[in-house]
Amino acid sequence: MNIQSMLKKAQALQAKMSQVQEELKAKEMIGTAGGGKVKVTMNGAQEVTAISIDPDVVKPDEVDLLEDLVLAAFRDARTKVTKMAEEEMSRVTGGMTELTRLPGLGRKSAQRIAFHLLRTTDGDAKRLAQAILELKSKVTDCEICGNVTETQPCALCADTRRDPSLLCVVEQPMDVLALERTGEFRGRYHVLKGALSPVDGIGPDQLKLTELIRRVKEGDVREVIVATNPTAQGEATALYIARLLQPVERVTVTRIARGVPMGSDLEFSDQVTLARALTGRKEI
Ligand code: ZN
Numbered sequence: 001m002n003i004q005s006m007l008k009k010a011q012a013l014q015a016k017m018s019q020v021q022e023e024l025k026a027k028e029m030i031g032t033a034g035g036g037k038v039k040v041t042m043n044g045a046q047e048v049t050a051i052s053i054d055p056d057v058v059k060p061d062e063v064d065l066l067e068d069l070v071l072a073a074f075r076d077a078r079t080k081v082t083k084m085a086e087e088e089m090s091r092v093t094g095g096m097t098e099l100t101r102l103p104g105l106g107r108k109s110a111q112r113i114a115f116h117l118l119r120t121t122d123g124d125a126k127r128l129a130q131a132i133l134e135l136k137s138k139v140t141d142c143e144i145c146g147n148v149t150e151t152q153p154c155a156l157c158a159d160t161r162r163d164p165s166l167l168c169v170v171e172q173p174m175d176v177l178a179l180e181r182t183g184e185f186r187g188r189y190h191v192l193k194g195a196l197s198p199v200d201g202i203g204p205d206q207l208k209l210t211e212l213i214r215r216v217k218e219g220d221v222r223e224v225i226v227a228t229n230p231t232a233q234g235e236a237t238a239l240y241i242a243r244l245l246q247p248v249e250r251v252t253v254t255r256i257a258r259g260v261p262m263g264s265d266l267e268f269s270d271q272v273t274l275a276r277a278l279t280g281r282k283e284i
Contacts, residue, residue, distance in 0.1 A: 031077025
């Protein structure tokens with residue numbers, strides 16, 4: 001994602017949105033009640049600009065009814081105005097595709113974030129953009145395990161208390177975090193940066209497999225725990241790794257047990273499920 005272009009788009013969007021807000025003020029909606037006998041006119045800024053009441057409903061003994069009708073017409077007007085504002089705004093924010101591209105964000109959430117960002121001050125927006133840029137420039141891949149890190153090697157690889165004979169292979173850095181949360185694993189990690197998926201053009205060369213083989217052959221690894229996701233791609237990757245490491249006699253390749261639901265990602269598993277899956281791993 002290009003942050004500079006995203007910022008430019010956000011600025012353009014901000015300008016467009018204040019223009020829309022101005023236009024909305026000039027637009028009016030009429031809320032009705034009692035079959036149109038009571039009318040409330042409201043502008044896009046939710047200000048009541050006119051009320052009209054048919055003399056038919058003005059009866060001294062039915063004041064309660066009239067009050068209810070006015071209230072109903074007012075609510076009707078407000079509903080219409082809100083809907084109009086939403087439509088106008090979503091027409092403008094429709095171009096906010098960068099946000100909807102973020103994982104886990106649907107159109108609605110992206111729109112909510114866009115609105116929030118537009119309400120923040122320029123200074124806040126710049127600080128956020130700066131933080132994203134800094135994160136991108138500071139964080140690199142660990143030269144040993146491929147995990148994201150600000151230091152070289154990463155804290156997990158640098159920790160001498162961790163068991164170098166156990167190597168846990170995962171698809172993504174998020175999976176390392178998920179497994180670390182269980183507190184069950186005291187070995188080392190290897191991040192593949194994905195899983196085999198021929199349909200998407202992801203073959204062995206696109207993954208950190210050469211690095212894995214080298215680490216296993218050169219180090220004193222005795223067990224490789226394959227903790228790829230329990231998806232078709234994750235399973236295929238696990239089998240591929242098992243076959244790849246078969247010639248290395250001192251190494252046992254194990255697969256985490258199926259405590260993890262099929263078709264889901266490791267990062268979304270709860271700690272107990274993940275811990276059980278790790279303890280129940282089996283040789284493959
Ligand atoms: Zn590392």
